[in-house]
Amino acid sequence: MVWVALDKDQYKERLLLMHTEVPVGGSFQFYLRPGDYQVRASDEKGCEFFQKIKVKDLVSNIEIKMVKK
Amino acid sequence: MKFLFSLLALFFASQALANCKVGQIRSWNKETGYSCIQRFQSDIADCVTCQGCNEKGPTFESLFANFPSAVYQPKSLPWWAHQGNFHYPNLHFPGVWKNRASSSGIDAKYYPGKGEVHALKPNIYIESIHEEKKFTFSFTSKEELSFLATTPPLDAKKSWSGKIIHKDRFEVEDVRYDYLFYDIRLPQDKMQFSRGLCATREATIKWMLQDLTEMKYPAIALQDFEEHWKVKIPDFPFYCIYPQYNKQLDEVLPVSISLEFSNLNRSLYVLIPHKKEPDVDEPQLIPFPILDSVEVRPVVLIKYENMFKEWGVAFLGE
Numbered sequence: 001m002v003w004v005a006l007d008k009d010q011y012k013e014r015l016l017l018m019h020t021e022v023p024v025g026g027s028f029q030f031y032l033r034p035g036d037y038q039v040r041a042s043d044e045k046g047c048e049f050f051q052k053i054k055v056k057d058l059v060s061n062i063e064i065k066m067v068k069k
Numbered sequence: 070m071k072f073l074f075s076l077l078a079l080f081f082a083s084q085a086l087a088n089c090k091v092g093q094i095r096s097w098n099k100e101t102g103y104s105c106i107q108r109f110q111s112d113i114a115d116c117v118t119c120q121g122c123n124e125k126g127p128t129f130e131s132l133f134a135n136f137p138s139a140v141y142q143p144k145s146l147p148w149w150a151h152q153g154n155f156h157y158p159n160l161h162f163p164g165v166w167k168n169r170a171s172s173s174g175i176d177a178k179y180y181p182g183k184g185e186v187h188a189l190k191p192n193i194y195i196e197s198i199h200e201e202k203k204f205t206f207s208f209t210s211k212e213e214l215s216f217l218a219t220t221p222p223l224d225a226k227k228s229w230s231g232k233i234i235h236k237d238r239f240e241v242e243d244v245r246y247d248y249l250f251y252d253i254r255l256p257q258d259k260m261q262f263s264r265g266l267c268a269t270r271e272a273t274i275k276w277m278l279q280d281l282t283e284m285k286y287p288a289i290a291l292q293d294f295e296e297h298w299k300v301k302i303p304d305f306p307f308y309c310i311y312p313q314y315n316k317q318l319d320e321v322l323p324v325s326i327s328l329e330f331s332n333l334n335r336s337l338y339v340l341i342p343h344k345k346e347p348d349v350d351e352p353q354l355i356p357f358p359i360l361d362s363v364e365v366r367p368v369v370l371i372k373y374e375n376m377f378k379e380w381g382v383a384f385l386g387e
Contacts, residue, residue, distance in 0.1 A: 001149045004218075005157055006179075015165045016157035017179060018218050018252060020190070021149070025244040029222035031215075033181045040156065044148045063222050 001043070002028045002064060007036035007052050014038070027065045041066060087361035092349050094309075094357040097266045097276050105359075109267055109307060109346040150300045163189050163301045163384055172354050173305070173342050175386030177254075182215025184254030188337055190297065191381030192248040194290040197233045198374050204239075205230045205327040206249065206377075214322070217252035233328075233375065237287065247289060257385065259321040260339060264365060265311040265358030267347045273308040274298060277338050277382075280312065284334055284366065286378045294380055302382070305342035309355070312362045313337040313383075330374035334367055337381040355385075 003019040017037075022028045032055045041049040041064070053062065089095045089105035097103050146154075153160035164187065167176035175187045193206070207228040208214060214227070221241045223229060229249055231241035239246045268276055274295070281291055302308075318335040326333060341355050349357060369376070 001152070003153070003156065011156075012158045014157055015159050015179070016153065017165060019149075019153065020218065020220055020250055022220055023244055023246060026220065026246060027222050027242075027244075028218065028220045030218040031181050033179065042149075042152055046152075 001041065002066070003038075003040040003042070004030055004032070005038045005040070007038045022064075022066050024066055027063055029063045032062065039064065087364065089359040091359065093359055094347055094349055095266045095359055095361070096347075097268045098272050099275055103266065103361075108348045108350070109343075146300065147296050153300075161300060162303050163187070163382070164386075166303060167387075169387075172385065173303075173344075174384045177386035180217055180254065180386070182217065182254045183256070184215050185257035185385050185387065186255040186260055186339060186383045187217075187386045188253050188255055188381050188383040189301075190250060190252060191337060191379055192250050192290065192293060193333075193377055193379045194248050194287055195233050195237060195239060196287050196376040196378070197236045199233055200235060202233045202328065202375065203231070204233055204331075204375070207325050207327070209323045209325050210321075215254040217254065219251040220249070221246065223251075237289070248293070253322070254386075255321050255383070259317065260311065260313055261317055262311050262339075262355050263358060264360040264362040265309060266362070267307060267309040267343070267357060269307055270302060270305060273310055273340065274302065276310065280338075280363075280366070281336065281380055284336065284378070285369070286334075286380065290378055290380060298382055302340065303342060305344060307343040307345070307347055309341045309343065309347060309358055310362075311339040311341070311355075311358060312366070313339060314362075314365060315367045316365060318379075326375075326377060328375055331377060332369060332371075332373040332375070333377040333379065334369060335379045336366075337379075337383050339383045339385070341385065 001019060002022050003016060005014050005016045008014040018030060020028060034055050034057065037053050037055065039051045039053055093105040093107060094109060095103065096106055096109055150160065159166055165176040165179040167173065205228050207226060221229060229241055231239055234240045239249060278291060278295060281294060315335045318337060324333065347357055
């Protein structure tokens with residue numbers, strides 16, 4: 001599962017914008033307004049990937065590829 | 070002659086049930102089916118609304134009945150809902166949500182693009198007779214499209230190209246997908262808001278599942294729909310459902326499939342939440358549905374070699 005949320009430390013402000021299931025090896029493409037975001041990828045067993053991203057352009061198209069190591 | 074009268078009476082009776090007069094609301098519940106009413110009265114309370122009325126005294130759940138939905142826990146949650154609850158306060162909403170006095174919906178300022186209708190998670194499934202068959206699925210609109218997300222990513226021509234494998238899966242760039250997915254914003258004026266029905270939250274989910282079942286969506290599509298939307302439809306007690314089928318969607322978001330003997334069945338349910346029982350005497354931004362949506366539902370009489378089926382749920386956003 002890939003989660004895209006506002007980059008906030010406070011739980012109540014960390015609003016989730018979108019999330020979807022992506023198979024291992026698969027890719028997820030999303031479009032965001034300028035701002036700071038958190039991208040989290042997690043699986044049923046609790047394995048996690050976490051990345052903060054800053055979007056500067058008016059609309060950015062970001063692609064994430066899910067890989068198992 | 071008697072038979073003819075009976076037939077006519079049956080015809081008019083069925084018409085009366087299908088479409089309502091002006092000043093009525095078309096409603097549905099699982100016990101009585103469709104009816105035309107002046108004011109919505111649900112005979113069966115939702116599990117959400119009855120939490121606070123336990124005669125034996127307050128329970129743990131009832132103490133928290135008025136808290137935001139993030140605290141409310143449906144009995145069985147998919148694994149991702151537990152993780153989502155842990156990290157995000159609005160997991161039980163379809164996106165960033167704003168409650169307004171007139172109409173609640175998606176808070177559009179957090180999303181790029183244009184369009185009042187936020188079509189979320191349209192998923193596309195496949196049922197094919199082929200073990201392996203190449204396909205290209207393209208969004209062909211000449212207008213600029215406001216995608217919010219897709220899985221897998223679209224190419225420069227706004228297409229997915231790959232193979233149908235094992236009759237019911239997609240393979241794109243050597244990765245297997247149960248379904249193709251996208252989120253998009255669409256213009257409200259291209260949608261229909263006269264056909265549909267109003268129901269409780271629970272009945273809304275049941276009706277949409279029944280609608281998809283009657284259109285012969287595959288089991289995996291129904292299972293995914295129920296799992297996702299049971300969690301993601303906010304805890305409003307009532308909803309009015311305005312189904313958009315091929316007629317609306319092919320116009321606003323045309324697609325082409327480069328595969329012979331294929332068919333695409335599309336349904337997108339636009340949901341308008343209501344905090345209290347819908348009442349025709351109260352002015353509404355979106356008119357209550359009075360006409361039958363089943364009348365305009367796509368009917369697939371021929372079984373094609375490749376049956377693509379798309380479902381989605383949409384909310385309005387400002």
